[in-house]
Amino acid sequence: DRIGGLLMYGIPNMKLQKELVQRRVDILAEEGIVFVTNTEVGKDVSVEQLETDFDAVVLCIGATVPRDLPVEGRELNGVHFAMDFLKANTKSLLDSEHKDGQYINAQGKNVVVIGGGDTGTDCIGTSLRHQCSSAIQLEIMPRPPEKREENSNPWPQWPKRLLVDYGQKEAIEIQGQDPRQYLVMTKKIESDEQGNVKAVQTVDITWEQNDKGQMFPQEVAGSEKVLPADIVLIAMGFMGPEGGLVEQFGLEQDNRSNIAAEYDKFATSKEGVFAAGDGRRGQSLIVWAIDEGRRCAREVDSYLMGKSYLP
Ligand SMILES: Cc1cc2nc3c(=O)[nH]c(=O)nc-3n(C[C@H](O)[C@H](O)[C@H](O)COP(=O)(O)OP(=O)(O)OC[C@H]3O[C@@H](n4cnc5c(N)ncnc54)[C@H](O)[C@@H]3O)c2cc1C
Incomplete structure (x- = not known):
């Protein structure tokens, strides 16, 4: 229901004030980016629909499948x-x-x-x-x-x-x-x-x-x-992207279940579908998510336009 991924809902507010995340989201919205919340791709919007409506798709779906603890009592309340x-x-x-x-x-x-x-x-x-x-x-x-x-x-x-x-x-x-x-x-x-x-x-x-x-x-x-x-x-770590979307897109995965796509190219095994951030790299850091997002934007620009002036 809010934009920002783990910056909004994973990292606690004492480490990252949510006004700062929202301020950046507002700037992006003013630039014309359309944010759609409460919408799960693969459920509320089909993969086919996305591929029909758009010339390129970038998956930045994170890697938040938690590693579980298989011990007696795991199912208890609390x-x-x-x-x-x-x-x-x-x-x-x-x-x-x-x-x-x-x-x-x-x-x-x-x-x-x-x-x-x-x-x-x-x-x-x-x-x-x-x-x-x-x-x-x-x-x-x-x-x-x-x-x-x-x-x-x-x-x-x-x-x-x-x-x-x-x-x-x-x-x-x-x-x-x-x-x-x-x-x-x-x-x-x-x-x-x-x-x-x-x-x-x-x-x-x-x-x-x-x-x-x-x-x-x-x-x-x-x-x-x-x-x-x-x-x-x-809190035993994470094991790749959530929820079957990678399979619905029919994408290759690496040996850690993340989306297979080469760093600095970001193209997945499917034409026109790119991947960046934790969903490609595995659970990581904000600086890497920013870096991958920017580099991926340039690759998508080149894919659509034949060249890119983005840095
Ligand atoms: C508890 C915690 C604390 C952290 N603390 C730090 C820190 O202090 N410093 C630091 O640098 N990094 C920290 N990180 C890591 C950092 O938050 C991540 O590396 C970063 O957020 C990755 O960004 P991302 O956009 O790739 O993925 P995410 O932030 O995971 O965003 C993915 C987004 O995709 C959405 N999504 C997923 N599937 C679908 C779907 N099917 N349809 C529509 N939307 C979908 C999710 O809802 C989410 O909004 C922390 C991570 C955790 C878990």
Whole structure:
């Protein structure tokens, strides 16, 4: 119902003010771009219709299929995907400053976030703003070193080191400690008598190598713990574009289920259909979405006009 994708409904407002997103959308609208909301391509508008009405189609459909957690208790009340929590929070905030109650309220609740990445951090920051009782962030990978390890991780590789983002800083301030627990695997989610989540059972792990050289998590005997939980948020990454549209267009996909299209060409396997942003690259960053959008516009211009003056 609002334009902006994850900039509007994924990234929480304390990280990105929605007035700024809307300001840009308004500028684009004034330039003559027609935005159509509440319309799902493939359902409300058919793929055939789009291809008949337009000479080129650019798919910027994101990559928001969440990775699930296949453990006992996943179906319990109070267990949610991170994006359901974040999206409902922002929508309710924008619609009514939370007065409509149409969001998952973490006030007074023990929140366990499964996944130590940026989406998990946004869940921690949002839960703290709801005034949760406690917030814990579980990560299956090891704690990164304080400083880059020059031998195994030299420049120009991305420096792997411990970062303390806003969600953790706030948790340290409020709860007295970093909410992240590393090398922890979720074994089971426990239920109360009404089918609500009550606790999360975890076990510590180490990463070992099998005889094929593949890494696997080895449980540490006797390290089982039970964490009280009223809300469990699954923030374990994303697995490609939503909803069958790629199949309806009959497009080739890469080995991560994203739309196959070469960077800087953006042409998909189908004539006149282009792809840019997370839907092509996988869940990424705003700067890449902007970069791909601009470059893709130039490619589409060339496709339609035979040449392009766009940068
Ligand atoms: C929780 C979270 C926090 C993030 N924080 C940051 C951050 O701090 N900094 C940063 O740089 N990046 C961040 N990102 C990543 C960033 O938001 C994305 O990389 C960026 O939004 C990608 O833009 P996009 O246009 O490709 O896709 P999206 O933003 O996902 O937009 C896709 C749009 O397509 C629409 N759509 C999908 N299917 C259809 C259909 N069939 N019909 C019609 N419309 C459809 C969707 O509704 C959506 O509006 C974050 C991501 C998440 C999930």
